[in-house]
Amino acid sequence: xxxxxxxxxxxxxxxxxxxxxxxxxxxxxxxxxxxxxxxxxxxxxxxxxxxxxxxxxxxxxxxxxxxxxxxxxxxxxxxxxxxxxxxxxxxxxxxxxxxxxxxxxxxxxxxxxxxxxxxxxxxxxxxxxxxxxxxxxxxxxxxxxxxxxxxxxxxxxxxxxxxxxxxxxxxxxxxxxxxxxxxxxxxxxxxxxxxxxxxxxxxxxxxxxxxxxxxxxxxxxxxxxxxxxxxxxxxxxxxxxxxxxxxxxxxxxxxxxxxxxxxxxxxxxxxxxxxxxxxxxxxxxxxxxxxxxxxxxxxxxxxxxxxxxxxxxxxxxxxxxxxxxxxxxxxxxxxxxxxxxxxxxxxxxxxxxxxxxxxxxxxxxxxxxxxxxxxxxxxxxxxxxxxxxxxxxxxxxxxxxxxxxxxxxxxxxxxxxxxxxxxxxxxxxxxxxx
Numbered sequence: 001x002x003x004x005x006x007x008x009x010x011x012x013x014x015x016x017x018x019x020x021x022x023x024x025x026x027x028x029x030x031x032x033x034x035x036x037x038x039x040x041x042x043x044x045x046x047x048x049x050x051x052x053x054x055x056x057x058x059x060x061x062x063x064x065x066x067x068x069x070x071x072x073x074x075x076x077x078x079x080x081x082x083x084x085x086x087x088x089x090x091x092x093x094x095x096x097x098x099x100x101x102x103x104x105x106x107x108x109x110x111x112x113x114x115x116x117x118x119x120x121x122x123x124x125x126x127x128x129x130x131x132x133x134x135x136x137x138x139x140x141x142x143x144x145x146x147x148x149x150x151x152x153x154x155x156x157x158x159x160x161x162x163x164x165x166x167x168x169x170x171x172x173x174x175x176x177x178x179x180x181x182x183x184x185x186x187x188x189x190x191x192x193x194x195x196x197x198x199x200x201x202x203x204x205x206x207x208x209x210x211x212x213x214x215x216x217x218x219x220x221x222x223x224x225x226x227x228x229x230x231x232x233x234x235x236x237x238x239x240x241x242x243x244x245x246x247x248x249x250x251x252x253x254x255x256x257x258x259x260x261x262x263x264x265x266x267x268x269x270x271x272x273x274x275x276x277x278x279x280x281x282x283x284x285x286x287x288x289x290x291x292x293x294x295x296x297x298x299x300x301x302x303x304x305x306x307x308x309x310x311x312x313x314x315x316x317x318x319x320x321x322x323x324x325x326x327x328x329x330x331x332x333x334x335x336x337x338x339x340x341x342x343x344x345x346x347x348x349x350x351x352x353x354x355x356x357x358x359x360x361x362x363x364x365x366x367x368x369x370x371x372x373x374x375x376x377x378x379x380x381x382x383x384x385x386x387x388x389x390x391x392x393x394x395x396x397x398x399x400x401x402x403x404x405x406x407x408x409x410x411x412x413x414x415x416x417x418x419x420x421x422x423x424x425x426x427x428x429x430x431x432x433x434x
Contacts, residue, residue, distance in 0.1 A: 048110060048111070049111070049150035049151070050107070050108045050109060050110065050150060051109045051110075051111055051148050051149060051150040051151060051152060051153060052105060052106065052107045052108075052109070052151065052152045052153070053084065053105070053106045053107075053109055053114065053146065053148050053152075053153050053154070053155070054103060054104075054105045054106075054152070054153075054154040054155075055082050055084070055098075055103070055104050055105075055106075055116055055118075055146075055154070055155050055156070055157060056076065056101075056102055056103050056154070056155070056156045056157075057076060057077040057080040057082060057098045057102040057103075057104070057118050057120075057142075057156075057157055057159060058075050058076055058077065058102065058156050058157065058158045058159070059072065059075050059076065059077055059140070059158065059159060060142070060158045060159060060160040060161075061158075062160070063140075063159075063160055063161045066130060066134065066137070066161060067161075069129060069130060070122075070126050070129060070130070074101075074102075076098075076101060076102030076103075077098060077102045077118070077120055077140055077159055078098055078099060078100045078101065078102050079097060079098060079120055080097070080098040080102065080118045080119065080120040080140065080159065081095060081096075081097055081098075081118065081119050081120065082095065082096055082097070082098055082104045082116065082117075082118050082157075083095045083116070083117050083118075084106055084109075084114045084115065084116050085114065085115050085364070085387070086109070086110060086112045086113070086114050086148075087112065087113045087114065087115055087145070087364075087387075088112075088364060088365075089364055089365075090363075090364035090365055092109075092110070092114075094106055098118075109148055110148075111148055111149050111150055112147075112148060113145055113146070113147055113148070113374075114145065114146050114147075114148050115143065115144075115145055115384065115387065115419065116143060116144055116145070116146055116155060116157055117141075117142070117143035117157075117384050117417060117419040117420050118140070118141065118142050118143065118157050118159050118420075119139055119140065119141050119159075119415065119417070119420045120139060120140040120159065121138070121139040121402070122137060122138065122139055122140075124403075136163045136164040136165075136197075137161050137162070137163055137164075138162050138163065138164055138402045138403075138411070138413060138414060138415065139161075139162050139402065139413065139415050139420075140159035140160065140161055140162070140415070141159055141160065141162050141383060141415025141416065141417035141420045141421070142157050142158055142159035142160060142383045142384070142415075142417055143157060143383045143384025143417050143419050143420065144157055144375075144379075144383070144384060145374055145375075160383065160415070160416060162413070162414050162415030162416055162417070162421075163414060164196045164197060164402075164411060164412075164414055165196050165197070165355070165356060165414045166195065166196060166197040166201050166355065167193055167194075167195060167196070167197075167201050167203075167206065167253070167325055167355050167356060168193065168194055168196045168325075168355075168356045168399065168412060168414055169191060169192075169193060169323060169324075169325060169356050169358045169399070170192045170193060170194035170258060170398065170399045170412060170433070171190075171191070171192035171396055171397065171398045171399065171428065171429065171430070172189075172190075172191055172192075172316055172323065172358065172360070172396070172397045173188075173189050173190045173191075173192075173276070173316070173396045173397075173428045173430065174189050174316040174317050174319075174389070174390075174391045174396075174397070175188070175189070175274070175275070175391060175392075175393065175394050175395075175396075175428075176188070176189070176317045176391045176392075177272045177274055177275065177392075177394070178272070179271040179272045180271070181271060182271075184317065184391065185268065185271050185272060185275065186263070186310065186312070186315050186317050187263050187264040187268070187310070187312045187313075188263065188264070188268035188271070188272075188275040188276060188278065189262075189263045189314075189315075189316040189317065190260050190261060190262045190263065190276075190278060190281065190316075190430055191208065191260075191261045191314075191316065191323065192258050192259065192260050192261070192430060192431070193253075193258065193259050193261065193325065194256070194257070194258045194399075194412060194433055195253045195254060195255050195256065195257055195258075196256075196411060196412050196414060197255060198255050199255065200252050200253065200254055200255070201252070201253045202246070202248065202249050202250075202251060202252055202253070203244050203246060203251040203252075203253055203259065204244065204245070204246025204247060204248050204249065204250055204251050205243060205244060205246060205248075205327075205328040206243070206244045206325060206326070206327065206328065206355070207241050207242065207243050207244075207303060207325070207326045207327070207328055207329070207349075208241075208242045208244075208261065208300070208314070208323070208324075208325055209236075209238040209240060209241040209242070209323075209324055209326065209349060210238060210239070210240050210314055210321060210322065210323055210324075211236055211237065211238055211321065211322030211323070211324070211376070211377065212229070212237050212238065212239050212339070212346055213239075213318065213321065214339065215229055215230040215237065215373065215376075216230075216320040216321065216322070216372060216373055216376055217320065217368060217369070217370040217371065217372055217373065218370045218371045218372070218373060219370055222339065224371070224373035224374075229337075229339060230373060230376070230377065230378075231377075231378045232348065232378065233351065233378050233380055234348060234350070234351055235335075235348040235349050235350045235351045235354075236322065236324060236348070236349050236351075236354065236357070236377065236381065237337075237339075237346050237347070237348050237349075238305065238324075238346065238347055238348075238349055239305045239306055239344055239345075239346045239347075240302070240304075240305035240306045240307075240308060240314060241302070241303040241304045241305055241331070241347070241349070242285055242300045242301070242302055242303060242313070242314065243300065243301065243303040243328060244261075244283060244298075244300050245283075245298050245299065245300070245301075251298075255409065256409040256410060256433060257433070258431050258432065258433050259282040259283065259431070260278065260281040260282050260283070260430045260431050261281070261282070261283045261284070261285065261300060262278040262281035262283070262284045262285070262297065262430075263284070263285055263308070263312055263313040263314065263315075263316070264278070264284060264285075264291070264292065264294075264312055264313070265278050265279055265280075265281040265283075265284035265294040265296075265297035266278060266279050266292070266294060267279045274394050276428060276430065278430065279294065279296075280296075280297075280431075281294075281297050281430070281431075282297065282298075282431070283297055283298050283299070283300050284297040284298075284299060284300065284313070285299075285300045285302075285308065285312065285313025285314060286299035286300060286301045286302070286313070287302070287307045287308060287310070287311040287312045287313050288307050288311030288312075290310075290311055291311055291312045291313070300313075303331060304331045304347065305344070305345070305346075305347070306344065316391075317391040318389070318391065319360045319361060319362045319363070319366070319372075319388075319389020319390070319391075320359075320360060320361045320362060320368075320372045320373070320376055320385065320389060321360050321389065322357065322358070322359050322360070322376055322377055322382075323357075323358045323360075324349070324354055324355075324356065324357045324358070324381075325354075325355045325356045326349055326353045326354050326355055327353045327354075327355060328353075329349065329350065329353055331347065334347040334348060334349065334350070335347065335348040336348075351380070351381075354381070356414075357377065357381045357382050357416075357418075358382075358386075358418055358422070359375070359376045359377055359381070359382040359384075359385040359386065359418045360376075360385060360386050360387075360388055360389045360397070360418065360422075361374075361376065361385040361386065361387040361388070361389060362387065362389045362390070363387055363388055363389055363390040363393075363424070364387060366389065366390050366392075381416075382416055382417065382418050383415075383416055383417040383418075383419075384417050384418065384419040384420075385418055385419060386418035386419045386421070386422040387419070388422060388423070388424045390424075393424070394426075395424050395425055395426045395427065395428065396424070396425055396427070396428035396429070397422050397423070397424055397425075398422065398423060398424075398425045398428075398429070398434065399412045399413060399414075399421055399422055400412065400413040400420075400421060400422065400423055401413065401434050402414070410433050410434060412433075
């Protein structure tokens, strides 16, 4: 079989097409700069030509049978909430609801590349119609990118059914303000995990890893146009892995409860009053000998790869980034490469061992040295990155609430679409489920 071009791979994975008079594949694999000119198409100083975007929300083929059970026939998703945003701008966000044919139209758009995300939550009655074996289904979700040019463009987004999952990434705190010691304090960050299931989850041996930053940006020596590693369907490539302690059942996590994994479990307010007191974190990452150890927070040692920022642990400051939780593996059995990027080894973490994936793009207005690659990972892992990364913001990135059960326990949203599942909130809440 001939190898697919990247544009074909994007079209097949995201189900999106762009057009002027007719449909053509999206081309390009990176977020372009804003090239809109007040000169319009002729460059003669006239008004900018506006465009219309028509989006059809479809159901992914693997979920069409369940969709029919819900009365959603024809492979489309009526009633879905569709949100668009022109990449690189914070004020272009628009939301509308798909009609009975699963179609929604946006008008008067500036030309550019638009992120499109969709969601349709299920009611309790709808979940009940799917039967006990599908009681963990929560919502349809999906997303992608579409090139909008005057006078008109169209695209199709295929949504997948999300399930609650078990252990999920619930919050990422990446604030790194300047201090007297550092231009940006990278050690006061944390990742929070929540048990989103109805049974106990044991944290023992679970692995937190970060995707390769070299794959997230359009570096000259490894451009976005080369999808060999970034779009690998066999697993996610990583250069740092951290393994939680425990021999099997030492660290149970009850349903609906959260744990905080701190870069450094200490009171960071001594460095900057805007930072957090993480001295009571449930775990802390253990770096090099220079990393001060809190004896009351069990250590998360490095399983393989870099020891993180300054030898203290993972650095969650810089978007775009991919963070994932996984079941343990024997690192010696993992495929390894050096990718031609650095002298450090990298490993492919197997897809079947992944538990949860968070893909984060840069927030609108946040600059990067190089354009970010789109998408960050293959859609089988995450349907669309969340454009929320901004380490200069004192807020936090938190998973949205899907429902509150009769006993008061919160169920978090998990559609495998980071753009729909996460939001930025002004106040971090380490250890607290909203």
